[in-house]
Amino acid sequence: GNSVTQMEGPVTLSEEAFLTINCTYTATGYPSLFWYVQYPGEGLQLLLKATKADDKGSNKGFEATYRKETTSFHLEKGSVQVSDSAVYFCALIKRSQGNLIFGKGTKLSVKP
Amino acid sequence: KAGVTQTPRYLIKTRGQQVTLSCSPISGHRSVSWYQQTPGQGLQFLFEYFSETQRNKGNFPGRFSGRQFSNSRSEMNVSTLELGDSALYLCASSLEQGADNIQYFGAGTRLSVL
Numbered sequence: 001g002n003s004v005t006q007m008e009g010p011v012t013l014s015e016e017a018f019l020t021i022n023c024t025y026t027a028t029g030y031p032s033l034f035w036y037v038q039y040p041g042e043g044l045q046l047l048l049k050a051t052k053a054d055d056k057g058s059n060k061g062f063e064a065t066y067r068k069e070t071t072s073f074h075l076e077k078g079s080v081q082v083s084d085s086a087v088y089f090c091a092l093i094k095r096s097q098g099n100l101i102f103g104k105g106t107k108l109s110v111k112p
Numbered sequence: 113k114a115g116v117t118q119t120p121r122y123l124i125k126t127r128g129q130q131v132t133l134s135c136s137p138i139s140g141h142r143s144v145s146w147y148q149q150t151p152g153q154g155l156q157f158l159f160e161y162f163s164e165t166q167r168n169k170g171n172f173p174g175r176f177s178g179r180q181f182s183n184s185r186s187e188m189n190v191s192t193l194e195l196g197d198s199a200l201y202l203c204a205s206s207l208e209q210g211a212d213n214i215q216y217f218g219a220g221t222r223l224s225v226l
Contacts, residue, residue: 032212043116043202043217051212089155098168099145099157100204100215 002027006090006103013080013110021075021106023064023090031092033057033066033073034100038087047075047088080110114139116205116218124224130191133221137184137205143167144186145215146178149200158201161186162208190223198225 007022025033032051036044048057053068062077073090090103117136125131137144145168146158157170161180178188184205190197200222204215 036217041219043118043219044204045217046214049214095212098143098160098162099170100147100155101157102155104154 004103010107019077118218135203141205147202
C-alpha cells in the first residue's frame with residue numbers, strides 16, 4: 001500500500017544550524033508530495049509541495065526536491081531559527097484519491 | 113478570507129455518549145476531509161466529502177460518520193464513544209478534489225473521552 005516514512009524525532013538543533021529531515025515514500029504511480037508543519041495547539045499548515053519528479057518546493061527558507069529514483073522528499077533548511085520549532089509532517093496524495101497519507105511526524109526543537 | 117473553522121475547540125465526553133463536530137470550510141471550497149490525530153497512530157484519514165457526497169472513506173468503524181451540507185459545511189459524528197476515540201480531529205478543505213488541490217487545515221477539535 002501507499003505509505004510515508006520519515007525520520008524519528010525529536011531533533012534538537014542550535015539556532016543557525018543546518019536542518020535535514022528525511023522522508024521516503026511508497027506509492028504506485030506519481031503522487032504529489034507535501035511537507036506540512038504543526039505548531040503547538042494549532043492545525044497543520046502547508047509548508048511546501050512538489051507535484052512531479054525533480055520538482056523543488058520551497059518556502060520560508062525550507063526546500064525539498066521530489067526524487068523519484070530514490071522515492072524521497074527530504075526537507076532542508078540552511079539556518080534554522082527558534083521560531084521553526086514545531087512538528088513537521090511529510091505527506092503524499094495520489095491522483096486517484098483525495099486523501100493525504102502522512103508520515104508519523106518529526107518534532108524539531110531549536111535552542112537559542 | 114477566513115480560514116477553516118472547527119467548533120468546538122475542546123470537548124469532554126464519557127464512554128458510550130455520542131458527539132458531533134463541525135467544520136466550516138474556506139469560502140468557495142467544495143471538498144472537506146476529516147482526519148484523526150493521535151500520539152500512537154499519527155494522522156489517519158477518516159472521510160472526504162465533495163458536493164454533499166462521500167467520495168472516499170478511511171478504515172474506521174461505522175461509529176464514525178459524517179455529512180456535508182449544501183453550503184459545504186461538514187459535520188462528523190461519533191457514536192458510542194470509546195476511550196480510544198480521544199484524539200485531535202482535524203478538518204481540511206480544498207477547492208476541488210484531487211492531488212493538485214491543496215488541503216487547508218483548521219485548528220482542530222480536541223476530544224477527550226473519560
